Amino acid sequence: MKIVALAGGVGGAKLAHGLAQTLPPEDLTIIVNTGDDFEHLGLYISPDLDTVCYTLAGLANPDTGWGRVNETWQAISNIEKLGGQSWFHLGDQDLATHLERTRRLKEGQCLSEITRDFCKAWGIHHAVIPMSDNPIRTIVNTDEGELAFQEYFVHRRCEPRVKGFRFDGADKAQPTPGVREAIRSADAIVICPSNPWVSIAPILAVPGLRSKIEAKPIAAVSPIIGGQAVKGPAAKMYRELGIEPSALAVAKQYNGLVSHFVMDHIDSQLESDIRSLNMQTLIINTLMKTPDDRRQLAEDVLNFIGTNR
Amino acid sequence: MKIVALAGGVGGAKLAHGLAQTLPPEDLTIIVNTGDDFEHLGLYISPDLDTVCYTLAGLANPDTGWGRVNETWQAISNIEKLGGQSWFHLGDQDLATHLERTRRLKEGQCLSEITRDFCKAWGIHHAVIPMSDNPIRTIVNTDEGELAFQEYFVHRRCEPRVKGFRFDGADKAQPTPGVREAIRSADAIVICPSNPWVSIAPILAVPGLRSKIEAKPIAAVSPIIGGQAVKGPAAKMYRELGIEPSALAVAKQYNGLVSHFVMDHIDSQLESDIRSLNMQTLIINTLMKTPDDRRQLAEDVLNFIGTNR
Numbered sequence: 241m242k243i244v245a246l247a248g249g250v251g252g253a254k255l256a257h258g259l260a261q262t263l264p265p266e267d268l269t270i271i272v273n274t275g276d277d278f279e280h281l282g283l284y285i286s287p288d289l290d291t292v293c294y295t296l297a298g299l300a301n302p303d304t305g306w307g308r309v310n311e312t313w314q315a316i317s318n319i320e321k322l323g324g325q326s327w328f329h330l331g332d333q334d335l336a337t338h339l340e341r342t343r344r345l346k347e348g349q350c351l352s353e354i355t356r357d358f359c360k361a362w363g364i365h366h367a368v369i370p371m372s373d374n375p376i377r378t379i380v381n382t383d384e385g386e387l388a389f390q391e392y393f394v395h396r397r398c399e400p401r402v403k404g405f406r407f408d409g410a411d412k413a414q415p416t417p418g419v420r421e422a423i424r425s426a427d428a429i430v431i432c433p434s435n436p437w438v439s440i441a442p443i444l445a446v447p448g449l450r451s452k453i454e455a456k457p458i459a460a461v462s463p464i465i466g467g468q469a470v471k472g473p474a475a476k477m478y479r480e481l482g483i484e485p486s487a488l489a490v491a492k493q494y495n496g497l498v499s500h501f502v503m504d505h506i507d508s509q510l511e512s513d514i515r516s517l518n519m520q521t522l523i524i525n526t527l528m529k530t531p532d533d534r535r536q537l538a539e540d541v542l543n544f545i546g547t548n549r
Numbered sequence: 550m551k552i553v554a555l556a557g558g559v560g561g562a563k564l565a566h567g568l569a570q571t572l573p574p575e576d577l578t579i580i581v582n583t584g585d586d587f588e589h590l591g592l593y594i595s596p597d598l599d600t601v602c603y604t605l606a607g608l609a610n611p612d613t614g615w616g617r618v619n620e621t622w623q624a625i626s627n628i629e630k631l632g633g634q635s636w637f638h639l640g641d642q643d644l645a646t647h648l649e650r651t652r653r654l655k656e657g658q659c660l661s662e663i664t665r666d667f668c669k670a671w672g673i674h675h676a677v678i679p680m681s682d683n684p685i686r687t688i689v690n691t692d693e694g695e696l697a698f699q700e701y702f703v704h705r706r707c708e709p710r711v712k713g714f715r716f717d718g719a720d721k722a723q724p725t726p727g728v729r730e731a732i733r734s735a736d737a738i739v740i741c742p743s744n745p746w747v748s749i750a751p752i753l754a755v756p757g758l759r760s761k762i763e764a765k766p767i768a769a770v771s772p773i774i775g776g777q778a779v780k781g782p783a784a785k786m787y788r789e790l791g792i793e794p795s796a797l798a799v800a801k802q803y804n805g806l807v808s809h810f811v812m813d814h815i816d817s818q819l820e821s822d823i824r825s826l827n828m829q830t831l832i833i834n835t836l837m838k839t840p841d842d843r844r845q846l847a848e849d850v851l852n853f854i855g856t857n858r
Contacts, residue, residue: 282648282652314620314621314641315642315644317645319645322666324649332623332624332644333623335624336623336624336633337627337631339590339591340590358631362630
């Protein structure tokens, strides 16, 4: 069964890792959000792409979920001493990724090509593809005005109240060729437990992408467990938008798109409401604490979408 | 006595450090070669400026003379893993300097302004000024054709045979305003024991600079001791240009400019030949092995030029 997974940062990377442990390389393509990408200190930084790649390569910091394991911080602490900006935490190993990526982009290579080369260098055998080679930038509309995503997310620590989102450049963007091909041959789509507002929505905003996947079986794993996000501002965003954060809220957001909804035991009381959205449901453990949890969740999701379509 | 010192990399930085230990900040300006500057991995790198600053700040690696003490190499080793260029040894702390400098240059600040800010951040009280804010690039003409300086110096390890040098952009460059003011009020000039071909010649190639200093007492310290360069390719360059490397060869190169020549005991047999060039001579220990040697040499040079003019 050929699978395309849509993933954002930490939560998405964990399930992508589980899927990669379960499926052979030819059967899995991971499409990654690039709405978080930004230029900082002259470097092109692609946070979700790096989190997914580092996680798949076993290079990720297990404590934070993002960044590199055994990281050092010599460069950024010296930038701070020089009066430079240090709010975005760039580790020394991580810097290599941004420096080399930026150099290649300036040489005219595209992001998907660079990502393919980096994956090869990091020993990643499954395809990891940015959703688009064109710039799409998530802009957060807040009570303090519009903020670029990383400005909101890292610099302002998600403190401003969210009023909405837009994906700047999405109307002019195209899916990367690899994305189109992977979707065409996919038997099913897995939406990883990433933030629906700022990780999955930007992917779905790439022109043509949503229409290409909606005919297929699509399983989504709720990133909201017991009304809370495992990591990140998803629950806070729901609340600020006037929506009670819950697996049901996630399901409603994916209404009309998702056929299979995966939710945690703790949310079982929401099952009938979610079923009424014309989704099949799977109630399991969805919290991925260990590498084994990732593989188990991946197997459960694959069995669910494979046996029930 | 107000002093302007002309300096290149390691040897120049050592004497500059000695002078800074001896003279109060208002009496010393160090003008540094920027002919070695280059862009690499998207970063603006200014090797001599950094060597002088790191040395004055006590941040230099005492083993190499260049780069930072207690340096780590996480970024560059990861760039290498990604197939990027790793021939120029960029340490993690050092990277901060290049990243922040590059960012500021792109914002429109000039190199001398950035250097002043960095010196302040590093606790350097003496003025360190790049020779020009305009790009001047040392090009080495070799038996393999013309090579950009760092390509020759680091990437090719000075292996190609030297046929000559040119300083690209020098004709269109201007000395930085700080350079002009410092020279105007200087009582004497000290040419540090830096490579005459590729450290001092580019400084003297800045339009107007040579004519502004030549009326003043100028002391030069020979970088060639016993026919050898303490560090770097100076002796090799002399040989490849058909000149026997010696303190006399250095003195001949500075003929008509330098009034006071400082040479090592080991070269005392060359004294009369050098005196015949109409230079006063000082024969002392010129090899700077310890920080104290730097201060001692600085004091000797200052006494020489102060008492003998």
